[in-house]
Amino acid sequence: MVSSMASATAFFSNSILSTSSSRNAVSFLSSSLSSSSSSSSLSQDPNGRTQLKIKKNSGSFPICCSLDAAKDPIAEQTPIELRYAAYPTVMDINQIRDILPHRFPFLLVDRVIEYTPGVSAVAIKNVTINDNFFPGHFPERPIMPGVLMVEAMAQVGGLVMLQPEVGGSRDNFFFAGIDKVRFRKPVIAGDTLVMRMTLIKLQKRFGIAKMEGKAYVGSDVVCEGEFLMATGSE
Template sequence: MVLDINEIMKLLPHRYPFLLVDRIDLLEPGVRIVGTKNVTVNEPFFQGHFPGHPIMPGVLIIEAMAQVGGVFAIISDKIGPDKVTYFVGIDNARFRKPVLPGDVLRMELEIINCRRGLYCFKGRAFVGETLVTEADLKATFADRNDS
């Protein structure tokens, strides 16, 4: 299953400048997902991180992986628009190499388990074949409170 940006925007509530997934390249419901972020010099965070030496902040790489995981859970378990995603944990995060403008960030997440609505993923991010970031991520869903 491949999803373009328009299909991703139907699933995730995030929008520019915080939507950090451009495409879902592979989805095996209940098993794994692969998503892509094209990193451009026009990203707003590069203005301050760092002037003259732009590097994508590690927390945003983690957020991009979490968004890919959200797509996985929404599709795998048919979670509707009446729910909101809560990112509830990050463990074992490691930042191996910087992500720079012009890089294509490929995020691969595999489901470790899902118990009582708590999704646990092993996430890895690559530029080409180089591992740049890895982390264990946890997320859950709750009723949307649109009051």
């Protein structure tokens, strides 16, 4: 029985690399296991990650797998450190600290990767289990609080508006309101939160800036909304 499971698992791993459909491999593994005393099923963990659970007489263990298209065999030959492009650095943490007044533990922007003063900015927040909000939110299922995602996006909006050429000042820039906010998916430790903030409308006379924001993990939108910023002159 153990050798049968090992063979099925090995076939599953090889199929992921060579076939055009991961679902075929999952189907094969499921049928192979059904011929033994083991059974399997597909499910999602609380954070939406797909798992294949294999159940034996003595218990069960999960195999995490993707149901997306199979991996490219040629790409698999590329060293892991070269396989994924690194985010560019348009503005590092020291430059961010020169613009934003926030400090630990409330500075929620790590790097700016795209920037047009007074127009838009794209920045990242590396979410780690060492972030101080995880012990209480929640102990058994740590996810990033939605209100902190909104705050991080507002800070990216501050980077758009606080540059001297735009006429902003860190002494008189405030987060004034939010509208149409939606939280699409949970953000967990290990994720990279990519936030884009775009200026929609600026009323200099009244010191009001309206911005549109979206936050992503990979290609998934995890949070979006409209932001109202209050500005002024020194």
